[in-house]
Amino acid sequence: MTSLVLTVRETLRYRGAIGQWSWVLHRLTGVGVVLFLALHVIDTSWAVFYPDLYVKAIAAYQSPIFTLGEFGLVFAVVYHAFNGIRIVIFDYKPELWRHQAQAAVAVLALTLLVLAPVFLGMASHVIDFYFTEQAIAGSKVMDVVVFSIIEQLPFIAGFVGVLAAAIVLAALFSLVRGDASQRGKYPQASPVERFWWGFMRLSGILIVPLVFGHLALMHVVQGVFDITAAQEVAGTLATNGTIGVVPSAVEFVFHRWSYAAGGVFVWRVYDLFLLVLVTLHGFNGLRYVLTDYTSFNDFARRTSVALCTVTAAVLLAVGAAALFVPLEKDIINEAMAATAEIYELRGEEVPEALEAFLDGATEGE
Numbered sequence: 001m002t003s004l005v006l007t008v009r010e011t012l013r014y015r016g017a018i019g020q021w022s023w024v025l026h027r028l029t030g031v032g033v034v035l036f037l038a039l040h041v042i043d044t045s046w047a048v049f050y051p052d053l054y055v056k057a058i059a060a061y062q063s064p065i066f067t068l069g070e071f072g073l074v075f076a077v078v079y080h081a082f083n084g085i086r087i088v089i090f091d092y093k094p095e096l097w098r099h100q101a102q103a104a105v106a107v108l109a110l111t112l113l114v115l116a117p118v119f120l121g122m123a124s125h126v127i128d129f130y131f132t133e134q135a136i137a138g139s140k141v142m143d144v145v146v147f148s149i150i151e152q153l154p155f156i157a158g159f160v161g162v163l164a165a166a167i168v169l170a171a172l173f174s175l176v177r178g179d180a181s182q183r184g185k186y187p188q189a190s191p192v193e194r195f196w197w198g199f200m201r202l203s204g205i206l207i208v209p210l211v212f213g214h215l216a217l218m219h220v221v222q223g224v225f226d227i228t229a230a231q232e233v234a235g236t237l238a239t240n241g242t243i244g245v246v247p248s249a250v251e252f253v254f255h256r257w258s259y260a261a262g263g264v265f266v267w268r269v270y271d272l273f274l275l276v277l278v279t280l281h282g283f284n285g286l287r288y289v290l291t292d293y294t295s296f297n298d299f300a301r302r303t304s305v306a307l308c309t310v311t312a313a314v315l316l317a318v319g320a321a322a323l324f325v326p327l328e329k330d331i332i333n334e335a336m337a338a339t340a341e342i343y344e345l346r347g348e349e350v351p352e353a354l355e356a357f358l359d360g361a362t363e364g365e
């Protein structure tokens, strides 16, 4: 904690100009995206494991708080990507260092230039959803906001669980290895750390096309609000709502993950690469950040390392499990009751076909 307070104080005091602020922004955007990723991988897995929860998670994404957060998230990814490329270029071409202040300004300018049309595209989806379609009744906005906050509570419980596991692991490790503070203050650069240094650069570059493609699809081509619309599902030949009685977020994922070209499930393979690269890059990055602020205490530092390792392992396991299970069409029917709840929450009329389907399902039981 002391070193975090020190960092904040010294960052504000020290006049390191643009280079220093781009370091702060790179760190903040990296950590912000990692936190989003933890929620996102878990709730994406619900599409196959708990379809009703997935419908609710996407409804939360389509609520006003997340709509604001969505602009922040896209800024964070784009700025971090461009600044990351700058870091990689300067690492391999140290002679360019005298241009580093101009490069930092250029990264910011490029980010704003790229984001201007992207934000316009996203804003048009937002206006359609909130104003043209009036998909959330004015009197229901607060209910939707409260609902989307409550929807995140299980993640706090999950975080406490992972933290407890990290503390136990750190304690066991300390028992076996003893106190590292006895072994000299600064750890030597090990081959493992050199590997991670190279990995951060290589994975960063590989992530650029993957994450930009994913975001373009989910924010511009289709748009977060169209995940539940009766439209063609981006990157497939299918239309949402042709299997279920009404379109749903679960059917959207079903079509994307069942789409095969030349015998290859294109989007499952794509998501697998994205999952592995961003999880390893993001949580190793988070390890750098947390260990920077816990270096004063051996146990706190080990807990930070364990926390990043356990969280990354859980996300890789859960995210990959969702990609590898065979997809059953039943998940779309399971999503229907939750879809009706969302219509009601937003003050929209539940379509007759959906009511009839749900009545039929209750009678059938």
Ligand code: HEM
Pocket (backbone or CB within 6 Å): 033, 037, 040, 041, 044, 045, 061, 070, 073, 077, 211, 214, 215, 218, 224, 227, 252, 253, 256, 267, 271, 272, 274, 275, 276, 278, 318, 319, 320, 322, 323
């Ligand atoms: C609000 C913005 C986003 C939306 C609406 C969104 C939406 C989705 C959807 C619908 C899927 C399901 C599979 C598919 O259709 O391909 C998915 C999967 C995935 N997304 Fe995103 N995404 C967003 C941002 C991001 C970002 C910023 C990252 C990376 C940092 C990311 C990483 C992933 C990964 C790794 C998967 C696969 C998860 C798994 O294996 O279970 N997404 N996303």
Ligand code: HEM
Pocket (backbone or CB within 6 Å): 026, 027, 029, 030, 031, 033, 034, 037, 077, 080, 081, 082, 083, 084, 085, 087, 088, 197, 200, 201, 203, 204, 205, 207, 208, 211, 278, 279, 281, 282, 283, 284, 285, 286, 288, 289
């Ligand atoms: C889009 C392409 C990306 C590029 C080009 C990129 C590049 C980089 C680079 C070069 C570093 C510095 C590594 C070091 O200091 O050794 C870094 C750090 C980091 N990255 Fe990325 N990255 C990208 C995407 C992401 C994503 C999607 C996340 C989150 C899931 C993320 C999270 C982080 C974090 C938390 C750090 C540590 C920041 C720090 O030490 O201050 N990055 N990134």
